[in-house]
Amino acid sequence: MKVHHPTTLDEALAAVEAGAVPLAGGTDLMVEVNFGHIRPDHVVGLRRIGELSSWEDRRIGAMVTWRTVETKGPKAYAEAARTVGSPQIRNAGTIGGNLGTASPAGDGHPFLAAVDAGVELVSRRGRRVLAWSDFFTGVKRTARQPEELITAVVLPERLPMRHAFGKVGVRNAMVIATVCAVVTRDEDGATTAAFGSVAPTPIRAPRAEEMISAEPKPTESALAEFQRLVSEEVQPITDHRSTEAYRRHAAGVLARRLLERCLR
Ligand SMILES: Cc1cc2nc3c(=O)[nH]c(=O)nc-3n(C[C@H](O)[C@H](O)[C@H](O)COP(=O)(O)OP(=O)(O)OC[C@H]3O[C@@H](n4cnc5c(N)ncnc54)[C@H](O)[C@@H]3O)c2cc1C
CATH class of the missing domain: 3.30.390.50 (CO dehydrogenase flavoprotein, C-terminal domain)
Known part of the structure; x- marks a missing residue:
């Protein structure tokens, strides 16, 4: 398995477009690899791309970990983060990975649905923000195209009290x-x-x-x-x-x- 370690989003998008599987914290993906459910030829690690870990106001980068959400997220999102796995899982697992897996049981999803958040997707052709309800399409299925990366969660301008x-x-x-x-x-x-x-x-x-x-x-x-x-x-x-x-x-x-x- 070949692993790319890009430091810019452009490089990562080029790798994804060439068929590399995105790797964030690996807490879902590596389980699938270890069980032999998937055998990706090449993966692209997203950890070194600084902009994916940034949190600016209501735009939360896809590589933000559950540990960070637990400490500085809006109340209900932080409460959800606190229940994700163990401290080790929360230090590695990301909000983008939770969306990428799109498990019906993903603990991050109800908050996004309750506040009508959007999911930002970027490819080399451009950027789009999908409503959460358009992003999730079925069990572990999403509207993300293979050449796209999830880059952020976009919260509404104002959260409910x-x-x-x-x-x-x-x-x-x-x-x-x-x-x-x-x-x-x-x-x-x-x-x-x-x-x-x-x-x-x-x-x-x-x-x-x-x-x-x-x-x-x-x-x-x-x-x-x-x-x-x-x-x-x-x-x-x-x-x-x-x-x-x-x-x-x-x-x-x-x-x-x-x-x-x-x-x-
Ligand atoms: C022991 C254990 C306990 C767990 N407990 C919970 C729990 O309580 N609640 C819960 O919700 N989850 C839980 N999980 C699942 C997992 O930790 C979370 O879903 C986590 O958020 C996944 O994030 P990650 O960064 O590790 O994703 P990864 O494993 O790196 O990626 C997951 C999927 O998303 C894709 N992906 C990742 N990042 C991107 C991106 N930026 N753009 C496009 N695709 C992307 C990957 O290709 C892969 O298909 C647990 C897992 C383990 C192993």
Whole structure:
């Protein structure tokens, strides 16, 4: 396996265009290589490209690690970062790699979906920013073209006043989510709820959002209805990690708890 070590984005893009597989922290990619699932002829390491690790205001470079998000990210994104693997994984794993893998269980995705973030992609032909909902196209599938690199996550100009992340799994640490979620609540009551591990891609729960956004001071029955709608709207499957029924139930309970946290 040949490894390129470019120091500029242009060099990296040339390598990707020639067929090299992007390598960020390697915490997903090297697992695939070690298990023999993929055998790339050449990979292009992105670590030496300074601009990919920069964080300017609402533009977060793809090579920013979970450790950095944990320490300086917006609250719910930092909460999500704190649950990614172990300290070793968080020091190596990047937000760009999480997007590159596009696992339905990726812990970074619900925050991006909840705040309507964009994903910046660059090729030698130019730059485009896709809405998160256009970026994710299926289980481990994205709209990224082979000659493109993910260069950044672009947050909206203003984040909602309150936001919270939560994750349900078989244990508290080092666990792939059975369900993960972010709920946001703004001053005017506008609420968003985004989920991972309950559909092929991260999803929002628009009916639940609309109902609870119209409640300036949600009562017990409004919270129960929000929970019910979330459980109805998610689209989980039964697999080796959990059942459809449990995931529906857990998504509703988790969303309600996160909303209650935002309302405190
Ligand atoms: C023990 C362990 C525990 C884990 N726990 C969690 C967890 O709790 N939550 C979670 O969400 N994930 C978890 N992961 C998965 C992984 O750590 C994350 O998805 C991480 O963010 C991947 O980032 P990376 O930089 O290591 O990506 P890499 O492994 O380098 O790359 C992943 C994929 O993205 C592509 N890629 C990388 N960067 C770019 C780019 N800039 N442009 C285009 N394509 C790119 C690569 O080609 C590859 O296909 C865990 C992994 C391990 C091994």
